[in-house]
Amino acid sequence: MHEFAITQSVVDAACERAAGRRVRSVRVRVGALTAVVPEAMRFCFDLVSEGTSLEGARLDIDQRPGIGLCRTCGRTVSLDDHVLLCHCGSADLAVVSGRELEIVSMEVG
Amino acid sequence: MCVTCGCGRPDGPAHHHPHGPLTETITLEQRILAKNDHLAGHNRAWLAERRITALNLMxxxxxxxxxxxxxxxxxxxxxxxxxxxxxxxxxxxxxxxxRRTGSPVIQVNTGAGCHLDAGMLHDALSTLDPPAGAVLFVENVGNLVCPAMFDLGEAAKVVIISVTEGTDKPLKYPHMFAAADLVLINKIDLLPYVDFDTDRCAEYARAVNPTVRTLPVSATGGAGMDGWYDWIAPA
Incomplete structure (x- = not known):
C-alpha cells in the first residue's frame, strides 16, 4: 500500500506550504502508468489528513493518460500498460504522458 | 440573498464583504516524492564520496x-x-x-511500512558507516510493488524472481521489472520440478524493460553466480 506513503508526502508538502492556514482542497496529477491507484489515494487521504490543517479538505485528482511517441515511425500511441509497443512493431517509444506524480495546487483560507 | 458570498444581504449594488475573498489558490507544481528524491540525492552523493556501490535488492x-x-x-x-x-x-x-557471514549489517524494521525509503537508508547509513570502496547490499522489504517507487540513492536496482513463482511475473508486476537494472532468476536448481520457462520469463522482462539483463542463478547450488559477481565488480 505505497499510496499511504505517497499520500503522506502530499499532506506533508501541503501542510508545510500552508503554514498553519486551513487547506480547503489539494489538486494532484497522477499518470496512468504510475503504480498509484486514485481510489486508494482518496482512502488514505482522509486518514492521513486527520488532525492536520488539511482535515476535511477535498482531494482533486487529475488523471493523465498513458501516451507514447514512437521514435521509429513518429506516431503517437495510447499506452495502457508498461509494454511499450507501437502499431508499427517498434518498441522504441518515449513516454510523453502517464508518469506524472505531482502536487499541482491547493486552496487555502 | 447576495449571490457573491451568500451573506444574507439583499442582492444589488456592491456591498462590503468583511470576510473578503473566501480562498486563495497556491500553485505548488512539485513532484509528490520530491522530499524522498531529495534525500535519495543526498545518499547518492554521500555514497559516491566514499566510492560505495549501493545495490537495491527487491x-x-x-x-x-x-x-x-x-x-x-x-x-x-x-x-x-x-x-x-x-x-x-x-x-x-x-x-x-x-551477521553470521561476518559482514557488517544493520536491520531496519519498517513496521506497517511496505518498503524502504531514502530517509530510512540515510539513517541506516549513518549508523552502519560502511567502509570506503564497499559494495553495499540493501535488501528491501519483500514486496514486488511498493519498493519500485522509492529511489534510495542506490547505484542500481536488482530484482530477484525465483522459478517457483511463475513465468509471467514480469507482466503481472511491470512497475518493478520496468525499474530494474538487472533481473536475477533464482532457484534454477529447482527447474526440473517446476513449470517455469526461463527464456520466456526473460522475454517478458524485456517486454516491460527492453534493455534489462537477466541472469539465471542458483543461490544454494552456486550455478550462474559468477555472472552475478562479475556484474557487481567487473574483473
Missing part, C-alpha cells in the same frame, strides 16, 4: 534474497569490503543470518 517474499546475499558475501570476503542493510517489517532474523 523481490517478493521467499525468492531467496537472503540466501543469495549470504553466498555473495562469502564470495567477496577478502576481495572487497561489503556491508548490508536489511529491510523487513519485523524481526532481526535476516540481520542475524547476515
Amino acid at each position: 523481490s517478493s517474499p521467499g525468492s531467496g534474497k537472503t540466501t543469495l546475499l549470504e553466498r555473495t558475501l562469502r564470495h567477496f570476503r577478502g576481495r572487497r569490503p561489503v556491508a548490508v542493510v536489511e529491510g523487513d517489517q519485523e524481526t532481526t532474523l535476516d540481520a542475524d543470518r547476515i
Whole structure:
C-alpha cells in the first residue's frame, strides 16, 4: 500500500506550504502508468489528513493518460500498460504522458 | 440573498464583504516524492564520496534474497569490503543470518511500512558507516510493488524472481521489472520440478524493460553466480 506513503508526502508538502492556514482542497496529477491507484489515494487521504490543517479538505485528482511517441515511425500511441509497443512493431517509444506524480495546487483560507 | 458570498444581504449594488475573498489558490507544481528524491540525492552523493556501490535488492517474499546475499558475501570476503542493510517489517532474523557471514549489517524494521525509503537508508547509513570502496547490499522489504517507487540513492536496482513463482511475473508486476537494472532468476536448481520457462520469463522482462539483463542463478547450488559477481565488480 505505497499510496499511504505517497499520500503522506502530499499532506506533508501541503501542510508545510500552508503554514498553519486551513487547506480547503489539494489538486494532484497522477499518470496512468504510475503504480498509484486514485481510489486508494482518496482512502488514505482522509486518514492521513486527520488532525492536520488539511482535515476535511477535498482531494482533486487529475488523471493523465498513458501516451507514447514512437521514435521509429513518429506516431503517437495510447499506452495502457508498461509494454511499450507501437502499431508499427517498434518498441522504441518515449513516454510523453502517464508518469506524472505531482502536487499541482491547493486552496487555502 | 447576495449571490457573491451568500451573506444574507439583499442582492444589488456592491456591498462590503468583511470576510473578503473566501480562498486563495497556491500553485505548488512539485513532484509528490520530491522530499524522498531529495534525500535519495543526498545518499547518492554521500555514497559516491566514499566510492560505495549501493545495490537495491527487491523481490517478493521467499525468492531467496537472503540466501543469495549470504553466498555473495562469502564470495567477496577478502576481495572487497561489503556491508548490508536489511529491510523487513519485523524481526532481526535476516540481520542475524547476515551477521553470521561476518559482514557488517544493520536491520531496519519498517513496521506497517511496505518498503524502504531514502530517509530510512540515510539513517541506516549513518549508523552502519560502511567502509570506503564497499559494495553495499540493501535488501528491501519483500514486496514486488511498493519498493519500485522509492529511489534510495542506490547505484542500481536488482530484482530477484525465483522459478517457483511463475513465468509471467514480469507482466503481472511491470512497475518493478520496468525499474530494474538487472533481473536475477533464482532457484534454477529447482527447474526440473517446476513449470517455469526461463527464456520466456526473460522475454517478458524485456517486454516491460527492453534493455534489462537477466541472469539465471542458483543461490544454494552456486550455478550462474559468477555472472552475478562479475556484474557487481567487473574483473
